[in-house]
Amino acid sequence: MSLRQSMAGLHTWGGLLPSWLLYVIIFAGSLACFDKELERWMRPALHVPVASSMTADEVRDWLRRNVSDELHAFWTHAPTEREPYWRLGWEVDGSMEIHDVAFDPAGREPMPGSVGGRFFFDLHYNLHAGMPGVYIVGLAGMFMLVALVSGVIIHRRIFKDFFTLRPQTNGQRAWLDAHNLFGVLGLPFHLVLAYTGVAIFVATYMPAGIQVAYGSDIEKFFGEVMGAYIREGIHQPSSQQVSLDGLIERSRQRWDGAEVGWVSVHHPGDVAAVVDVRQRDESRIAPPQATLSYDEASGELLGEQQVSAGYQTYSWLTGLHMAQFGGTLVRVLYFLLGLAGCAMLVGGLKVWLAKREERSGRALALVRALNGAVLGGLPLASLALLWGNRLLPASLPERAEAEGWVFVASWLVLAIWAVLRRHQPRALYREQLALGALLALGLPLLNWLTTRDGHLLASLARGDWALAGIDLTLLLAGLLCALFAWRTAQPMTQAARQPRGRRQLVEEGV
Structure with a gap:
């Protein structure tokens, strides 16, 4: 049996079995290219752009008034062009559940609940199934890589077929032409997206190294690779907390006017609480991110960290996968090529059916x-x-x-x-x-x-x-x-x- 013949069976069955799952993943990922625009559409309070007058200190005050549980951490992000509102998330001590709210720019109160555009983002990477979903999506990504490579091998006239589309012929021939057209059209894109989609979760899929080197302390691992100051809480309440807005302004000055991204507070209200102020990464495909760590009680600068070379590579792969560069034009291109991937899967399934229709x-x-x-x-x-x-x-x-x-x-x-x-x-x-x-x-x-x-x-x-x-x-x-x-x-x-x-x-x- 020749290599091409052996690859034909692999492509047929290796492509057929995960096709429906891959369709869900790719379709949701295509919509997620515009998750923030969908978020605005789904929240009427954001329809008219309004500059929010809310501050980071007011966000923290809202959290104090409305969440009485002892917090492990909370994090917030100032308004941006695509997300013109304050975002707040928090995690309660002893719980793995993440809570989040989005504040009305005009009213300074949480907007009515909505799954927003993030619904499709979560469906894309974990099928709304938590960690088991992440593993299922990773397995589907491996199948996609196998199907793409075997498809290139078995189509000996791949580039000629790219310019051939005969929609008026019999169903099988027409669907095969469509499968070839959309497969070749998006081949580099689909290869890159399938590979990066698997690669960015490699620490999750293969955790043995972290478990051995860090004694299963995942938080310490991510703190080191991302550049964070690690200090454990001692469960002693602090009598004062410095202004978050003041720390943000100090960070801007230290970075010569660069914008601030996420601000996170670990063990808030504790005498050992640490405030991390991360530099905003306008294009997650290129520059490294700096993080300044402050003592929440005194405002003392505890350290400045740059992300490791490994995390810079990870951030580059993540930015490439999530279209975090190039603006609207690149997002439109990703969206169209994602739909081409859906069409490729539809064509392949139709060919399989047409060959066995009798x-x-x-x-x-x-x-x-x-x-x-x-x-x-x-x-x-x-x-x-x-x-x-x-x-x-x-x-x-x-x-x-x-x-x-x-x-x-x-x-x-x-x-x-x-x-x-x-x-x-x-x-x-x-x-x-x-x-x-x-x-x-x-x-x-x-x-x-x-x-x-x-x-x-x-x-x-x-x-x-x-x-x-x-x-x-x-x-x-x-x-x-x-x-x-x-x-x-x-x-x-x-x-x-x-x-x-x-x-x-x-x-x-x-």
Whole structure:
């Protein structure tokens, strides 16, 4: 058996089995390129840009008034251009649960709960399943690397096929052309993103070295590689705390006017509390980050740390994976190439089905059901999430969790629908596309009806393209869904129904 023949089986099955999981990961990652813009769209208080007058000391005061538990640490970030609001997170001693709030720039109070754009970011890297999800995503990334490399080996006419697209031919040939086109188009991107996605979690996937060298003290490990002053709390309350705003200003002066990023306080209120002020990294793909550590009680400078060379490399890989450079243009490019990756997976699954269409069995029914549930269900559930964001009352307790359940319940209903319609896939796709057109085209209208300053016309009037881009993308997606739904409703041509001969398919490299 030749290398190409042996790689064909690996590519077919190594690509098929994780395809639906990879589709979820890549689709969510594509949307996460604009997570901060989605955050603004999903929070009406952020629709009109307002300069926040809140200060770091006021953020700390809010935490003191509203959280009575003893804190292990808290961290906060000042407003930025893409996130024009104060962010606050904290961790209670003895608990691994992370809490966070976002403050209304105008009202200085936490905004109504929402999963925001981070919902898709978390879905991308851990499937909302915590550490087990991180391992599952890492395994899927390894499968993707195997599928990409084996795909390059088996496609002997890979660059010629890149310029070949025959949508009017039989289904298998057309889908193979689409699979080749989108696969070659995004090949360097997909290779880099799959590799960096696995590499940036290497300390999680292979923790043995840390456990041996640091005695399983993970916090000490990250403190050293990131550049942090480590001092344990002694559980003795301090009678005073210096101004965080004063420490921020001192740090700016020491860095010749450079902006400050995260400010974190470890063991707040304790006599051994440490305040870390980290320099803001405008482009996480290039410069090293400095950290100044102060005593919270006296304001004494305890040390200045630069991140290690290893962490600089890690930060570079992370910035490359997360498009933390190049601004909007790079994020748009990542978004489009991510969608090309989704299209590549759809084409591959369709080719697998088309080659076995004349057979019957549970395997084909299962693949059809999964296709309908995942390939069509995930985008529709994402649209349902945005509908839920607009329709759920702002005063609803645990509103963010309610939005998440809208997504889960919608996807579950869509999955059941796909299972019931698995023997009529063409009808199912037509119905899903029609529903997608209705949901996507209806969202800008719903946005106009439920918000005063966040709808498309208001955003365009003030030149807010970041916010208007969400509505424009929804309109474009809705129109495309409507077009494809109409095309799917048309009778199939005789050429599309007629299968190719086995010999011809082999000669064409299928």
